[in-house]
Ligand SMILES: Cc1ncc(C[n+]2csc(CCOP(=O)(O)OP(=O)(O)O)c2C)c(N)n1
């Protein structure tokens with residue numbers, strides 16, 4: 021392995037990106053609940069307060085609406101805040117500032133201002149935290165012009181996309197699946213960026229395009245590995261950014277495989293899967309389809325506490341395997 | 353916890369409030385319940401450590417007098433909204449520990465049928481409108497319940513429990529203002545344990561005492577030592593009387609301390625061992641209440657032993673009940689999302 025590349029966890033990769041951003045640019049600072057001495061609810065900020073001090077690693081009161089608004093105001097006037105929500109679910113308390121203010125300010129003021137704020141949202145289920153601490157709300161924000169919404173799936177992307185987000189002149193919302201925080205992967209030292217708005221083909225295949233987001237990228241890759249033995253060859257596209265979406269990569273993939281399945285943890289209806297499917301149906305790739313499009317998403321329910329139910333309401337590897345097999349063999 | 357009775361004995365005239373207000377049996381029952389809360393949470397913690405319970409939990413060990421004191425003047429019809437640190441409120445409002453354990457174990461016999469877990473635990477039948485995963489989330493809901501009480505003329509009083517951290521959410525301020533302008537029968541109970549997760553009130557809150565915020569909404573703001581049962585119960589009695597008389601809301605700040613970390617993932621780096629030790633050894637609410645009961649002759653060592661023994665048995669039975677209960681069927685994930693209609 022290259023000397024410059026280490027194995028870091030997803031959380032460490034984000035922490036390193038924030039440290040680099042703060043080292044490079046004095047305007048960058050962190051705000052959030054318990055991100056200082058506590059190190060953040062998921063230890064993502066860790067010991068950064070020891071390095072950068074409480075002036076640049078600011079513990080806010082439990083005030084999401086106000087806190088997010090303060091970050092927006094600081095971004096509007098020259099600073100580069102990175103605001104951590106303790107759980108993505110608490111974005112609901114701050115929707116006003118995110119949706120009405122951050123997203124629209126540049127537009128409403130005729131391009132006279134910009135709002136280079138970065139917001140981080142620990143998201144998703146699988147930790148037994150029940151209905152108000154397990155949601156996947158990225159499509160809510162993905163629906164708002166003016167915001168950019170990303171879902172890095174690997175430590176490498178988490179670092180590179182965060183650095184791209186800090187450099188971006190517009191508000192960037194980062195959804196980080198909580199179960200990814202401990203996942204390790206190769207991460208180069210130093211500064212690099214991974215572009216916002218570019219999908220990544222994680223695995224090439226002939227028979228079926230699986231468009232996945234966040235943790236589902238890994239589940240789709242596991243499913244693809246399992247199906248290889250059956251002679252089913254799956255292409256896995258990691259969407260990485262849901263707004264603005266990289267349509268071309270998905271279109272090209274579907275033109276090659278002639279089949280499309282979307283896999284995501286958020287509630288199935290009115291979400292990413294609907295968007296990707298409709299985008300394909302509207303594109304030249306539609307004529308290439310050999311089978312109906314399939315969406316695998318979360319069940320139409322809040323996330324339950326009971327661990328078996330919790331697993332049952334989001335797509336798991338066996339679900340992806342079964343659905344992919346049916347789709348390729350023409351059962352559907 | 354209804355049924356406040358007249359002083360039974362003139363010799364109690366100089367004793368603190370609860371010893372004048374309640375009889376020996378009622379007071380011994382309070383001690384029982386405080387132990388029940390403590391042992392329930394210790395039991396839940398142990399089950400968690402042994403991997404029998406998943407997720408996380410927020411223990412209120414050290415805050416038992418606050419929950420019990422506030423609920424003392426409430427009748428079964430009165431209602432509460434609770435918090436993520438809500439096991440004590442739940443038991444104080446009359447829940448059975450076996451169904452609470454069952455909820456923690458994710459079983460169908462649990463209060464939330466295994467869907468809610470610790471953070472949403474509530475015996476709705478006993479007037480508990482829910483623990484809450486959202487800091488401050490229950491405060492406006494309590495005001496809404498108080499509005500129902502007023503509009504439906506039910507005479508119910510509603511208590512909203514929340515922490516010191518919650519008083520910096522907008523919902524707190526909006527809710528208090530509405531309760532005041534409409535003179536609603538609601539009591540806001542801030543259980544100030546000094547910290548919202550790792551953030552001390554000194555670092556998070558502009559006023560020294562959260563009770564001072566009552567002034568902004570033209571309601572009484574009362575500070576009590578939350579570890580002294582009698583002080584809490586006395587303030588609660590007054591606030592309940594005021595609410596029932598249609599005079600409007602009260603804000604009670606109950607100063608207390610949590611012995612355990614914020615949740616199961618807390619390294620306790622924001623407070624000193626000495627501070628925790630001091631609260632545990634010198635200001636434990638159960639120890640304080642127990643010694644008063646003994647000193648004033650309401651209970652003797654044998655009585656205390658009997659209570660501890662009975663509580664231990666109820667806890668052991670509760671855990672057994674939870675273990676033996678059935679898990680929900682994974683085909684039933686769609687249940688309770690909407691109201692079932694014929
Ligand atoms: C809206 C919202 N923000 C943040 C959290 C995460 N969180 C849960 S409890 C807590 C601390 C609450 O402090 P306090 O209100 O003082 O109650 P305590 O935990 O001390 O009982 C935090 C930050 C949350 N659950 N909801």
Ligand SMILES: [Mg+2]
Pocket residue numbers: 515516517543544545546547548549
């Ligand atoms: Mg607190």
